[in-house]
Amino acid sequence: MEYLGLCTDLYELTMAQSYLYEGKTGNAVFSLFVRKLPENRNFLISAGLETLVKRIENFKFGDKEIKYMRSLGIFKDDFLDYLKEFEFKGNIYAIPEGRIVFQNEPIIQVEASIPQAQLLETLVINTIQFETMIASKAVRSYLVAKGKKLVDFGFRRAHGLEAGIYAARASYIAGFDGSSNVEAGRRFGIPVVGTMAHSYVMIFEEEEEAFRAFARLYPQNAIFLIDTYDTLEGLRKVIKLAKEGVPVIGVRIDSGDVVSLTKEVRQMLNENGLDDVKIIVSGGVDEYKIKSWLEANAPIDGFGVGTKFITSADAPYFDIAYKLVEYEGKPKYKLSPGKKTFPYKRQVYRYYESGKMSYDESVKWGTERKGEKLVEKVIEGGRLIKELPDLKHIRETVMEELSKLPDKLKSIDERCEYEVKIL
Amino acid sequence: MEYLGLCTDLYELTMAQSYLYEGKTGNAVFSLFVRKLPENRNFLISAGLETLVKRIENFKFGDKEIKYMRSLGIFKDDFLDYLKEFEFKGNIYAIPEGRIVFQNEPIIQVEASIPQAQLLETLVINTIQFETMIASKAVRSYLVAKGKKLVDFGFRRAHGLEAGIYAARASYIAGFDGSSNVEAGRRFGIPVVGTMAHSYVMIFEEEEEAFRAFARLYPQNAIFLIDTYDTLEGLRKVIKLAKEGVPVIGVRIDSGDVVSLTKEVRQMLNENGLDDVKIIVSGGVDEYKIKSWLEANAPIDGFGVGTKFITSADAPYFDIAYKLVEYEGKPKYKLSPGKKTFPYKRQVYRYYESGKMSYDESVKWGTERKGEKLVEKVIEGGRLIKELPDLKHIRETVMEELSKLPDKLKSIDERCEYEVKIL
Numbered sequence: 001m002e003y004l005g006l007c008t009d010l011y012e013l014t015m016a017q018s019y020l021y022e023g024k025t026g027n028a029v030f031s032l033f034v035r036k037l038p039e040n041r042n043f044l045i046s047a048g049l050e051t052l053v054k055r056i057e058n059f060k061f062g063d064k065e066i067k068y069m070r071s072l073g074i075f076k077d078d079f080l081d082y083l084k085e086f087e088f089k090g091n092i093y094a095i096p097e098g099r100i101v102f103q104n105e106p107i108i109q110v111e112a113s114i115p116q117a118q119l120l121e122t123l124v125i126n127t128i129q130f131e132t133m134i135a136s137k138a139v140r141s142y143l144v145a146k147g148k149k150l151v152d153f154g155f156r157r158a159h160g161l162e163a164g165i166y167a168a169r170a171s172y173i174a175g176f177d178g179s180s181n182v183e184a185g186r187r188f189g190i191p192v193v194g195t196m197a198h199s200y201v202m203i204f205e206e207e208e209e210a211f212r213a214f215a216r217l218y219p220q221n222a223i224f225l226i227d228t229y230d231t232l233e234g235l236r237k238v239i240k241l242a243k244e245g246v247p248v249i250g251v252r253i254d255s256g257d258v259v260s261l262t263k264e265v266r267q268m269l270n271e272n273g274l275d276d277v278k279i280i281v282s283g284g285v286d287e288y289k290i291k292s293w294l295e296a297n298a299p300i301d302g303f304g305v306g307t308k309f310i311t312s313a314d315a316p317y318f319d320i321a322y323k324l325v326e327y328e329g330k331p332k333y334k335l336s337p338g339k340k341t342f343p344y345k346r347q348v349y350r351y352y353e354s355g356k357m358s359y360d361e362s363v364k365w366g367t368e369r370k371g372e373k374l375v376e377k378v379i380e381g382g383r384l385i386k387e388l389p390d391l392k393h394i395r396e397t398v399m400e401e402l403s404k405l406p407d408k409l410k411s412i413d414e415r416c417e418y419e420v421k422i423l
Numbered sequence: 424m425e426y427l428g429l430c431t432d433l434y435e436l437t438m439a440q441s442y443l444y445e446g447k448t449g450n451a452v453f454s455l456f457v458r459k460l461p462e463n464r465n466f467l468i469s470a471g472l473e474t475l476v477k478r479i480e481n482f483k484f485g486d487k488e489i490k491y492m493r494s495l496g497i498f499k500d501d502f503l504d505y506l507k508e509f510e511f512k513g514n515i516y517a518i519p520e521g522r523i524v525f526q527n528e529p530i531i532q533v534e535a536s537i538p539q540a541q542l543l544e545t546l547v548i549n550t551i552q553f554e555t556m557i558a559s560k561a562v563r564s565y566l567v568a569k570g571k572k573l574v575d576f577g578f579r580r581a582h583g584l585e586a587g588i589y590a591a592r593a594s595y596i597a598g599f600d601g602s603s604n605v606e607a608g609r610r611f612g613i614p615v616v617g618t619m620a621h622s623y624v625m626i627f628e629e630e631e632e633a634f635r636a637f638a639r640l641y642p643q644n645a646i647f648l649i650d651t652y653d654t655l656e657g658l659r660k661v662i663k664l665a666k667e668g669v670p671v672i673g674v675r676i677d678s679g680d681v682v683s684l685t686k687e688v689r690q691m692l693n694e695n696g697l698d699d700v701k702i703i704v705s706g707g708v709d710e711y712k713i714k715s716w717l718e719a720n721a722p723i724d725g726f727g728v729g730t731k732f733i734t735s736a737d738a739p740y741f742d743i744a745y746k747l748v749e750y751e752g753k754p755k756y757k758l759s760p761g762k763k764t765f766p767y768k769r770q771v772y773r774y775y776e777s778g779k780m781s782y783d784e785s786v787k788w789g790t791e792r793k794g795e796k797l798v799e800k801v802i803e804g805g806r807l808i809k810e811l812p813d814l815k816h817i818r819e820t821v822m823e824e825l826s827k828l829p830d831k832l833k834s835i836d837e838r839c840e841y842e843v844k845i846l
Contacts, residue, residue: 006605006606008606009579030622068609122578159590194436195434196438316582316734317730
């Protein structure tokens, strides 16, 4: 797919054609916000802006897109000509990636002629929801992992290849240390990690032989998966090899009763002078398990976090909307039950007390207040006017944000709603 | 992304290098199966094979992939040379798209030299899980919709653009009538649908003016969204326009108490001689709501199904595995607790009673039984040996399969487990 113009819902195109046909080309502002946070999320991490900016640059219509649209029989030549020349010429306002955001806060605001702003709807929601959702899920593991290593093992169960790649990005900015996803490593410079699977152990006649073969090739990366047949038996083989001088960096356990097993494994390792050997746990890991294992003092050094984070399994979508809030300078509201919107392009001010976030105020753009401004203009007249931060910088932003987040909002199991005043 | 070679987990690459280094290049069979169906799924629809075949053809390593891998410092030149030449040369056995499958049945089996079969793991799981999951979710709406139209409105809340596109495909084979996703329409020939959003109505000074403008341009597609301000008021405007001769195909309602509203809307339409005008409902629609609305005799003609289906929200991942089951002709087992595997390449036989599915038998490949064979060889020596069916044909397969599915398995809210005998 060279151009992304068709990555939209049909109605964006039918509406855009009608706007042009009716001479409706005034300046519109659409706001992307999450109406209500999911039950298990006290805050969100804004993510996906860089991806969105790239996609908007690519939101064009080439020959094959135009040809397909013509075949539908509902688009006129002058509209197809308009699309051939389409390039986004409007403004984008965003709360930067890595910032903490809450309900009803405009993560993205698109200001452009109404056909332009309308056409981007699907792309904006799709891109920002996904990365924000995954970052907001991944950070929950970070919050309870107490500095233990976290790596993304989720690629295989992501909703497609692209989802796996962008989820690796989102988890890295949210505090993960690496990913098994090689394409994400290449594309974003995320550290890639991984050792062996059960199949590897099973290919060799003896488990011990598999371990020896692996250590031969990867002495610096000798982490052995020990639960293919019997975890403690597997461990005994690792200990035997270590005593022979075979390098042993760590062991990985992918099944069983994690708390009792890891304690037993740690004890056996230490009794054999292998205090430096790391214990990595994978298999169904999520923030709830990490918390309960660490509370039970399971001696785990690192976690492979997979399926549940990469699908945001307990909240696989947000109540997220892209709503018209202003047209030709006039406020726009929707009155559908349960779907109230707040008019005007907006700024969000954040207030702190003793260094911790206290409350936010959402105000009409142009209203000067005392708090810290969260919304920045990033695209003007279609051109990027701010250098977007690299991944490491976004990750540091997240860490800084977390240091300012009140403890009660950091809870992974107690609901706490932050105050967002809408003025 | 031209090549997909890096769409894998790092350990597939480290294992593959070690296999080659150790001279382990024997014939391996890996089996992809769902261990246990999710709580809310009595059966699955096999989907994703065509996508997988295309991706396997593209699973190669170009210059930028090799360059990145070299930069990691863990891959030797001879392995990188092996990857440069990599092309899948093995066999793929599959249960065709559109067939109904159950727990522990080998949806895909990959037979190849162990480095080859290992390298495909992530790609195979990722591709087949997603489309199978979405088809299996979408078909539940089809089962309760009693012939009413179903369209995919989920693109915006899918886990990325690619997920939205392939979900449209999966929902179409599972009985949906169309999708709002334009790229999916172009790529797969799925009928595309869509009319207007609330923003469209709000751009015009008066709701009525918006409706007139829309009907002017799209007389054949004049479906009016009537709940932007007040649903019944919106409807009155539509009725007024119809009396003036403006074309009115249908009305769409996206909020409110669906049962009472649609009854009122139907009655008002009929009282005005507009018996042919359709009522379309969208907004949080899933199979549970469709069922309850239709049971309450809500006069709905079509549903826009979105977020919950496109994220498979009640089961956003499967307990799916790609396991080594055979190496050099010998059976392979894993004994990790709760993760039992069944050895050997397998055929699945299906038995019927009075035209309905009765039970399945999974047997070692080559064992001849009386039932209907589900597994077919589709790729041999890396070459496709069967023409894959087109989307319409797969959709017909689903319909035929559903006609043979026992009623109790069609329930969306009662758990019923089909018998799969593993011999």
